[in-house]
Amino acid sequence: MAEQTGKPSVPSGRRTVTSVGRAIAVIDALAAAPDGLGVNELARRIEVNPSSASRLLATLEQSGLTTRQRSGRYRLGLRFVALADRVLASLDVRELARPHLHSLVEQTGETATLSIPAAGEAVTVDFVPGSSSVVSMARVGRPNPLHATAIGKVMLAFGAGAATLPPSDGLTRFTEKTLIEHDVLRDAVETVRRAGWAEAVGERETDLAALAAPVRGAPDRLVAIVGLQGPLARMTHARRREMLPLLLDVAARLSRELGATG
Amino acid sequence: MAEQTGKPSVPSGRRTVTSVGRAIAVIDALAAAPDGLGVNELARRIEVNPSSASRLLATLEQSGLTTRQRSGRYRLGLRFVALADRVLASLDVRELARPHLHSLVEQTGETATLSIPAAGEAVTVDFVPGSSSVVSMARVGRPNPLHATAIGKVMLAFGAGAATLPPSDGLTRFTEKTLIEHDVLRDAVETVRRAGWAEAVGERETDLAALAAPVRGAPDRLVAIVGLQGPLARMTHARRREMLPLLLDVAARLSRELGATG
């Protein structure tokens, strides 16, 4: 390399391959830019020389990981969709959980979700839409903000060390009920840990309420999170208390079924 | 680099970054191995030194692109699911097509799909399950074999040069109706090109029949493919002929709506 080089940018852990790290930075930058990025713009964002960006993009494009639109801008390619399919297909928890999600929906009428903790966030990998919900908020792959969703709180309460509380100033406010103070959030998480379940009422979207409970695996490890969500109008406090045991039951069953999984 | 090095492995096009190419090879190899791979096994498959594989995997793992299961094997990580969500969210064709898919389902009762050509294959990006179909064969991200699906044939007939006929010996036989002879397939594709639509009857799954039609964009470019599929028992020849105009109408409408996109 030459003079402009900043920091190694990949300090931690075992030895890694720097240019691959840069390529991943490219992917992340593109993921964060729905309308795509030009070579120079991208280069500025990830702080590399435009020539490097050009060559990285060329490499990614060659494998279909990125596409360029007519405008010349680069986007993430559809190959990611195909890759995600493979990932989901190899998920056994998902198969296991499906009938339980269905039964939850049957009994409650609300949308049931299954999320899996990964790299400090909880990714939704499956859901069954509530029978009456016209537009469901759930979507496979949608990120769950740790501090503003029931699922996120379970993640914080039971997840491995990876899931640390984000810094107080990094807590984005979605609604007026969103918990944005570090102390308040920490207490809330502690409560969740004691209770064994979490709820979020209008904290991410004004009209949405949700419940979530952890699914524990073999060595007391958080392997999944089941959730129930619906419009606040229907999911009153009383209603939530009715649904809670159903949810906890499903979580417990799933925990039991997961003796030791891949 | 040192002595063992084989071929450059990334010959074509602009200048590329070799180690990134290798990282992508890792990803592809993992995608093809549902049960994960160990370092050595992976190293053999992509023909690199185990030490390189170890470092590449370390890099990918650090960014959450891969995970290791307790057994020590590596798999693709859930981050791909999140990335795919971003890709799908930035797809405008999808929004445009959704109502049309719904209307197709309403009129026919069968499953309607939307696929997009990318890097020589057609990736399914959305679908609306047929009202009566209990288990739908459609899945977002599922690959469509070019020679054994209606969608694939449309891809071959109207796709850019990228979509070339696979070599005759590479045509896997799914059912006894699968077209596995190069000549036969070529003729079939030619027929599709003339007719402007394709069908596949029991060619991928014995009991499945499908229709597909191209959606053309601005400079006569294939931008998407709409399809209809259902159990062979319901989708008789006569029934398919009834449904065809509906499908072609939707394809035409979509083509019109797409003056110039993305």
Place this chain on the structure above:
DNA sequence: TATTGTGTTGCCTATTACGCAAATGCCTTG
């Protein structure tokens, strides 16, 4: 026309990736 920004490429050097080999650890087999 002048100007600014963007994307790509040649060239060259310092950096870094990688092959080798050794060390460690796990699992199986004798």
Place this chain on the structure above:
DNA sequence: CAAGGCATTTGCGTAATAGGCAACACAATA
């Protein structure tokens, strides 16, 4: 229990390569 085999990681040194710089081509704008 010991021994052997296999998997994974790491130190080291070299040579390959990544990437910075700068020049170029092109487009859009002023």
